[in-house]
Amino acid sequence: GRLSMSFGDRVATTSQPLVRRLLRLMEEKRTNLCVAADLGTARDVLQLADKVGPHICLLKTHVDSISDFTAEFPKQLTELAERHNFLICEDRKYGDIGSTSADQYSSGLFSVSSWAHLVTVHALPGDGQLTALSDRAAGAERGALLVAEMSSKGCLVQPAYTAAVVKMAEAHPYFACGFIAQSSVSSDPRFLVLTPGVSLVSTADGHGQQYSSPERAVGERGADVVIVGRGVTRAEDPAAAAREYAQRAFSAYLQRLK
Numbered sequence: 001g002r003l004s005m006s007f008g009d010r011v012a013t014t015s016q017p018l019v020r021r022l023l024r025l026m027e028e029k030r031t032n033l034c035v036a037a038d039l040g041t042a043r044d045v046l047q048l049a050d051k052v053g054p055h056i057c058l059l060k061t062h063v064d065s066i067s068d069f070t071a072e073f074p075k076q077l078t079e080l081a082e083r084h085n086f087l088i089c090e091d092r093k094y095g096d097i098g099s100t101s102a103d104q105y106s107s108g109l110f111s112v113s114s115w116a117h118l119v120t121v122h123a124l125p126g127d128g129q130l131t132a133l134s135d136r137a138a139g140a141e142r143g144a145l146l147v148a149e150m151s152s153k154g155c156l157v158q159p160a161y162t163a164a165v166v167k168m169a170e171a172h173p174y175f176a177c178g179f180i181a182q183s184s185v186s187s188d189p190r191f192l193v194l195t196p197g198v199s200l201v202s203t204a205d206g207h208g209q210q211y212s213s214p215e216r217a218v219g220e221r222g223a224d225v226v227i228v229g230r231g232v233t234r235a236e237d238p239a240a241a242a243r244e245y246a247q248r249a250f251s252a253y254l255q256r257l258k
């Protein structure tokens with residue numbers, strides 16, 4: 001299953017182009033780190049992306065938190081992604097009826113479908129949302145990560161909900177690339193499991209976020225990719241911090257294969 005296979009060997013288990021590309025990238029670049037670039041201006045996010053770019057497989061954005069967003073931002077971020085060889089995930093957590101989510105995805109100020117390889121989606125509304133988003137991807141290499149569990153204290157998600165989210169992904173493997181989760185929700189090697197709530201300096205943030213280490217996330221809980229925000233963005237040297245998180249997460253992954 002997923003946990004005992006290398007990223008490289010998992011490429012052959014799926015025809016989803018984006019999953020194949022990300023697995024190859026992780027294997028070749030030897031990183032399973034996603035940095036959550038949660039900073040307030042376009043310049044700060046781009047500067048961070050340039051610094052951490054060599055150490056990451058994925059950069060995660062919250063583009064609606066950027067105060068000075070213009071169409072220049074995704075253009076420049078895409079250039080950095082190409083230069084440093086990482087993919088981009090907009091953590092929008094779509095959660096409406098398919099028609100509305102699809103409009104939010106493909107139009108409006110952000111035009112997310114034109115630049116984000118991956119987006120996050122709440123499965124709550126049902127699978128019409130996935131087919132609607134997938135239609136708007138219009139043949140581009142695009143995909144969704146389904147929120148199967150959350151890292152925050154008091155999260156209302158129950159095991160039966162998580163199991164239903166996994167079933168939904170299994171029914172839509174052309175667009176569902178995997179899960180945001182806190183445990184090994186699926187052993188299917190086609191699906192990526194990404195885990196936020198990873199820090200080496202904090203255990204909580206006072207607003208519900210709960211942290212564990214990269215070793216715990218990858219080795220014990222079964223994450224493929226660890227997502228680190230403030231552990232990197234608030235470090236004195238974000239590039240050095242990203243390198244450390246990447247090394248620790250990738251070592252834990254190699255250890256898992258033994």
Ligand code: 5BU
Pocket residue numbers: 036038062091147149150151152180196197198199209227228229230231
């Ligand atoms: P942090 O600074 O490392 O706590 O940032 C974590 C990021 O992951 C942040 O962008 C959140 O929006 C995101 N996140 C999360 O923390 N927990 C979840 O369950 C999900 C997303 Br889904």
